[in-house]
Amino acid sequence: MNQLESNTNRWRLSGQKAVVTGGTKGIGRAIAEEFLNLGAEVIIVARKQTELDTLLAEWHTQQLPASGYALDLSRSTDRLTLTEKVIEKWGRLDILVNNVGTNIRKKTVAYSEKEYQLLLDTNLTSAFHLSQLLYPLLKQSAQGNIIQISSVSGLNHLRTGAIYGMTKAAMIQLTKNLAVEWAPDNIRVNALAPWYIRTPLADAVLQNPDYLNSVLERTPMGRVGEPAEVAAAAAFLCMPAASYITGQCLAIDGGFSVYGF
Numbered sequence: 001m002n003q004l005e006s007n008t009n010r011w012r013l014s015g016q017k018a019v020v021t022g023g024t025k026g027i028g029r030a031i032a033e034e035f036l037n038l039g040a041e042v043i044i045v046a047r048k049q050t051e052l053d054t055l056l057a058e059w060h061t062q063q064l065p066a067s068g069y070a071l072d073l074s075r076s077t078d079r080l081t082l083t084e085k086v087i088e089k090w091g092r093l094d095i096l097v098n099n100v101g102t103n104i105r106k107k108t109v110a111y112s113e114k115e116y117q118l119l120l121d122t123n124l125t126s127a128f129h130l131s132q133l134l135y136p137l138l139k140q141s142a143q144g145n146i147i148q149i150s151s152v153s154g155l156n157h158l159r160t161g162a163i164y165g166m167t168k169a170a171m172i173q174l175t176k177n178l179a180v181e182w183a184p185d186n187i188r189v190n191a192l193a194p195w196y197i198r199t200p201l202a203d204a205v206l207q208n209p210d211y212l213n214s215v216l217e218r219t220p221m222g223r224v225g226e227p228a229e230v231a232a233a234a235a236f237l238c239m240p241a242a243s244y245i246t247g248q249c250l251a252i253d254g255g256f257s258v259y260g261f
């Protein structure tokens, strides 16, 4: 391979096979579209078949190599089903993006046990179990990558709920453990820690003008982020150009996490 070709491939995802969980809207959709436009083939997962059908039809009109499965990844059985589908379709895997996550914003004393378990299962157990299940396929890739979508709420206190923050902090720790454990298998593992990004999940609070102003006052760049700005970081970390980066957590936050006073 000549130098020019290798340089070109360094900044693309040509021929790579990627699973993006929660890929029908928000950050997951942006990551899937970024990967597709960089030459990857993508499987997305979300709960609603109608959402999947609509988005996949749109992508197929652009001849983008995407497929999808309607599964609830908070459930172990559905995570096993996804694994079977990936084995059946590809028999290998280069990239896993653990993007699925949700939030129930409450004071600590107000949470029920059911709400606690839902957040743990959706945000953390899904990421851990899918990393376990798909490890053999990632190991077959000479360039395996896992991207854990964490949050600045895993780095600092946010008023958006302790359980959510716990799950996001745990994803960052999981990133470090798996990066070291699986480095000999040529699997790199990195995390992203976004601040507020304009998605349906965040819009639930950002549509309140007073809340939005509070967010912007803590954001040196003076605006919330866009899903494509998270997607660009995810794509870079999976490229050959990032071949010596593993175990890291990159904040995508407009300066929030370094803003003291």
Ligand SMILES: NC(=O)C1=CN([C@@H]2O[C@H](COP(=O)(O)OP(=O)(O)OC[C@H]3O[C@@H](n4cnc5c(N)ncnc54)[C@H](O)[C@@H]3O)[C@@H](O)[C@H]2O)C=CC1
Pocket (backbone or CB within 6 Å): 021, 022, 023, 024, 025, 026, 027, 028, 045, 046, 047, 048, 071, 072, 073, 074, 075, 099, 100, 101, 102, 122, 149, 150, 151, 152, 193, 194, 195, 196, 197, 198, 199, 200, 201, 202
């Ligand atoms: N939007 C934001 O401000 C921030 C988001 N994040 C994280 O980014 C990730 C994506 O968030 P958004 O794009 O904002 O969320 P979103 O709610 O807009 O999209 C989430 C996607 O995941 C899917 N999903 C949710 N639960 C699922 C389940 N049990 N099984 C299968 N699919 C499921 C939804 O269908 C949707 O496609 C989450 O992990 C979130 O915690 C982190 C920091 C900031």
Ligand SMILES: C[C@H](O)[C@@H]1OC(=O)[C@H](O)[C@@H]1O
Pocket (backbone or CB within 6 Å): 102, 103, 105, 151, 152, 153, 158, 160, 194, 195, 196, 197, 201, 202
């Ligand atoms: C920046 C945080 O992760 C933010 O907190 C929330 O409640 C939203 O759901 C975002 O994830």
